Amino acid sequence: MHPMTPPIILAAALSLLVASPGKATVPELPELGDTASQLALDITPVPHGMGAVFVPSASRPELEPTLHVFAGEERIASGPTAKRIPLPPGRYEVVAGQGPMDWRARHEVVVEAGRTVVADGFFGALRVTAIDPFDRPIKARYALVAADGGRVYGPERTSGSEAYGSTRTWVLPPGRYNVVLGGDAAPRENRVALLVPAGGRIAYRLVVDDGRLVRSEFADRPLVLRDDIWRLDWVFGGAGALDKTERQLGGFSGDALRVEIFTRFEAGLDLGDHLALLRIGIEESWIGLEHAIGKGLPFQKLTDVLQAEVLYNYRLAEIIGPYVRGRVRTSAFPTTIYPEVDTTVEVLRADGTSDTFDAAAGDEVSLMKGFAPTTFQAGGGMAVTAWDDDLISLIVRGGVAGREDYYGTSRGRYVADSGPGTLVLQELDRQLRFGVELTANLRLRLGEIVSLQSTFEAFSSFDELGGSETLRPSFIWDSAVTLRLSSWAQVVYAVALHRDDQRLPDTQLRQSLSLRFQYSVF
Structure with missing residues (x-):
């Protein structure tokens, strides 16, 4: 052992013992000296x-x-x-x-x-960084504008890292400049004026909250960075949308004008290698235009989704490792249709028998009771974070799982066929299966305005994979392209292709174009 090794180890151990959760960052040796x-x-x-x-x-x-x-x-x-x-x-x-x-x-x-x-002293040097109100470095778009407006440098983007080498140095003729947040030189707000003197070295810091310039400061104050191990995200809002849906089990099938309220909550504990998450989502919408099967009533349930997920993932080097997950998805309110004309309804039972009944025009025909269908799925396997940065994120998980599709004590039904004055309903009963699951999450962010989120989840039973049943996995492929208008307004195009139960012969489809308004609590 090298003679200096024991003191080095002891010093490192002592530094870990006395380190506090919130400590000033120790800067690199940034500059070359005089x-x-x-x-x-x-x-x-x-x-x-x-x-x-x-x-x-x-x-x-x-x-x-x-x-x-x-x-x-x-x-x-x-x-x-x-x-x-x-x-x-x-x-x-x-x-x-x-x-x-x-x-x-x-x-x-x-x-x-x-x-x-x-040759020195004939220019001034300026470095611009940005932080959020919690002293965390963030990426923020900005431009430098000469006081007379004749020169606009940029737009440039600050770094999300506190490392000295991640920020460029502006070399400027001496004079007065405006630092304009957002990169557009025209607005009078979100800007701050400063003097760049000959021979000066200025480090300037913008404090930004939700795209707004809160204050600015000279960057001589060290950042007090705290390792935030908690993830908290709670969003609620509403939307108006045009929908087109086909063969939905727990909602409306047809063309609709949707008025929606929603909320999403996520709480997590991120310790680097250890990640634990709880996600809860509620989405409810009303107002129909044209039902594919029954009457298009002006006020009826369109979308009715309640879901929750619990996930634990151990990530070696934050890349690969085992996971366990549990998920539940249901619809809170009953699903019904109202025939437009007098209709003979045939119900195909799960046991192979059938019966019929007559429904007058406008009568309520029940498809699903409240909290049906409900899907429980729990599994575990390996997860790989293939890519994860501010532009691209790709996470893939695969393993074994158990899945239960529950339709209530009275069982559920879906429309298998329809015609003038006739309606065929197929009954679905509870089933419990074991098999394999696959999940892939892709996120692309194209600047600050456009983003793509795509999630694919699939489950296939061992019987299907073994050939004793037709291979017809349950799956959902849900994608959305978002155009961000402001921190609280978005235009969203979403499409979901799915099969909620492997016994359904056809895939289900939902697509929508919506104007969404939302508020982030934290």
Whole structure:
């Protein structure tokens, strides 16, 4: 063992013991130091008979734009900051900054043979970061606008990391600038003015809450980052939508104008390798236009979904590991239809028998009682987080599971066939099966405005996989494209292809275009 190893181990152990949950981040050694230190570190060779120009870095060379050296209108050389740029003796102009050439800072130098001329103090350096009200670094779009409005730099995006190297350094001509949140130079709100002096190094921080600029500050205060192990998300709202649905068990089938209320709640504990989640969702909507089977009443149940899920996942390196999951989905209210004309109804029983009854026009014909159908599913297996960042997330889970489809004590029915004055209902009874389950969750975020969420869940029994039954898995493939209008308004196109019970011969379909309004509690 190396003689220094025991003290290092002891120091590391003590640091873990005394560390508090909320601690100031220890910054990296971000900058290269003063001009003398940078010159001492640079070993760029300068050929005999030539001189050099040296522009000190205000942060790190890789975070700053490339320098250009001009002799009159001709560009002679280019290079990074903090490195000598060899040049023949003569008079030159050094240009530094971003944007068009005439926007950049300029400085004239005279280069002599065997000497290095330092060009500093002719520009100002600015670094912009953003945090939320809880001191967490966030990605926020912004632009820099010169006070006279003649120059607009950006739009640029802040980093979601507190690492120094994740933020670019602006090299600017000295002057007054506006930092405008959102990247649009025109609005008068969500902007802050500041002075960038010659030779100055400014670190500026925006505090942003739900897309609004709460305040701004110079970034000399260390961030107090707390490892937030809790996930809490509660959203409720309403929507107006045009729907088209086919062969629904617990809801409306046909064309509809939907007025909806919904809520989604998620609570979780995320310890890195350990993830535990509870999800609860309620979606209820009314007002029908044209029922595919019965009368299109102006006020009736369209969508009626209550669901809850409990998940635990151990993730080795937050990528792969075992999971266990339980899920329940049901409909709270009864499902009924109202024949448009006098109708003979035939009921095909689950035991193979049948009977008939007559229903007058407008009579209530029951399909499902309250809290039917109800599906319970519990399983476990392996989960893989294939990709997870701000743009793309893909999580796949697969394993064995048990599934129960319950239709109440009086059993459930669905419309198997219909015609003028006739209606055939197929009865469904409780069934319990064991088999395999597969889940895939995909999320794409295209900027701040457009996102895609797609979830696929499937269950197939061992009897189906073994060939003793027709392979007809229960599944749901639910996808939605969201256009974000504001923090509380969205346009959503959603489509769901599913089979709620493997005994259903045809797949079910629901698609909708909605204007959704929502409020996030936390």
